[in-house]
Amino acid sequence: MLTTWVVMPTCLPLVLRRCHTCASKRFRANGKFRVNAHHKLLDAWLLALCTTCGETAKLTVLERVRVRSVRPQLLDRLHDNDPVLAAELLQDPVMRRRNRIALDWSDAWRLDTGGTDHPGREVIDVSVRFAARIPVRPVRLIADGCGLSRAEVEGLITEGKLVSSVRLSARLSDAFTFTLKR
Helix, strand or coil, rough: EEEHHHHHHHCCEEEEECCCCCCCCEEHHHHHHHHEECCEEEEEEEEEEEEECCCEEEEEEEEEEHHHHHHHHHHHHHHHHCCHHHHHHHHHHHHHHHCCCECCCCCCCEEECCCCCCCCCEEEEEEEEECCCCECCCHHHHHHHHHHHHHHHHHHHCCCCCCEEECCCCCCCEEEEEEEEE
């Protein structure tokens, strides 16, 4: 029987970018936007606060865009400070590249195993899905989901009792499956 695990975000990730005031490298996006109009042109930024000094950084969402070319739904979401929009924009590779930022997902996700209990089963087939593009090492997910240490998981891989079609030691953010034989 195939069990499904889901990696879900719990909050917005930290934004990795150098602070110009205190040289810290971490900002917390709080889901607030600033929209500024220049006659018929719009600018929009996602605001992020430095975790050390509280300085505000503006991450460019729209830059000198004609008002008529912006979808009304997007403009409403920007004005409403939609946290879902902030999460979508932070995961957009184009926006990350434009603003020269990276994301730190430490302590911003959780593993939902569906409450399944499998201590007595000989073979466990698990499908892991990601609700967002969160880069995590499968070894860590398997250790958390099965209640094992990472060293025990590494040992199971070496013994051939834990198999998968993907490399379990690399960071993944795409769905994968694995089989654990006890």
